[in-house]
Amino acid sequence: MDDYWAEHFGAYHGGDDRLDASSDSFWWGYATTVLTEAGPLAGRTVLDAGFGSGAMLHLAAAAGATCTGIDLESAVAAFDDSHPSIDVEIGDLRDTAGWTVDRADVVWCVESIHFVDDPVETAYSLWARVAAGGRLVVTFADSRSPLIEKVRLDHGGRYHGVHPGALDALGRNLPACARFEIRDLRIDADQIVRPFRIGPHDPTARPPHRLLFTALKGA
Numbered sequence: 013m014d015d016y017w018a019e020h021f022g023a024y025h026g027g028d029d030r031l032d033a034s035s036d037s038f039w040w041g042y043a044t045t046v047l048t049e050a051g052p053l054a055g056r057t058v059l060d061a062g063f064g065s066g067a068m069l070h071l072a073a074a075a076g077a078t079c080t081g082i083d084l085e086s087a088v089a090a091f092d093d094s095h096p097s098i099d100v101e102i103g104d105l106r107d108t109a110g111w112t113v114d115r116a117d118v119v120w121c122v123e124s125i126h127f128v129d130d131p132v133e134t135a136y137s138l139w140a141r142v143a144a145g146g147r148l149v150v151t152f153a154d155s156r157s158p159l160i161e162k163v164r165l166d167h168g169g170r171y172h173g174v175h176p177g178a179l180d181a182l183g184r185n186l187p188a189c190a191r192f193e194i195r196d197l198r199i200d201a202d203q204i205v206r207p208f209r210i211g212p213h214d215p216t217a218r219p220p221h222r223l224l225f226t227a228l229k230g231a
């Protein structure tokens with residue numbers, strides 16, 4: 013997993029290793045954060061939109077969830093689909109209407125929604141995949157983040173952050189949304205104690221690297 017994050021983030025910090033987010037502690041902390049936002053998983057269904065290597069699917073399955081992962085063909089082909097509680101399907105985040113999967117109790121989209129042109133619109137469409145009483149967890153890049161221009165260049169412009177104001181509007185417009193929260197994640201300059209910090213969204217603070225969006229659907 014270290015290699016995965018080293019590849020994913022390694023190019024983004026421009027040689028400034030204070031912003032190196034490739035460590036195991038970054039990954040496990042990040043995964044734990046998403047799992048915490050997701051709430052109880054035992055006996056629930058999980059839809060992982062953009063599952064990548066599938067690490068989050070395995071964590072959810074280990075916690076007792078029945079899981080479906082959606083990703084592009086290359087990720088589905090690379091995934092070992094032998095786990096009895098995990099199913100994976102080819103699907104495009106830009107066309108969630110074309111997915112054949114059912115609604116799920118928990119839908120998450122981790123480090124993937126930046127790759128669509130309109131992350132907020134995609135998050136809105138993912139909300140339709142959340143069952144009554146369920147929740148949506150999405151990690152967004154903040155469009156004002158100090159890292160985002162480097163990442164955009166790396167991806168030939170196909171990388172899109174969002175402004176927290178757009179997420180606030182999203183939460184207010186989600187049908188049957190009982191509650192939503194936006195939280196700020198900042199990668200620590202000094203990663204000796206911990207790789208990042210998370211706190212309530214603070215519009216007066218310097219822009220965070222990530223915005224964690226969690227919305228609960230009414231029963």
Ligand SMILES: C[S@@+](CC[C@H](N)C(=O)[O-])C[C@H]1O[C@@H](n2cnc3c(N)ncnc32)[C@H](O)[C@@H]1O
Binds near residue numbers: 020066083084124
């Ligand atoms: C950085 S990886 C994150 C994977 C995983 N969620 C994680 O956190 O480890 C981004 C994933 O998004 C997927 N992805 C990018 N664009 C996509 C699209 N339009 N539809 C579906 N998946 C997409 C990629 O194939 C890749 O697996």
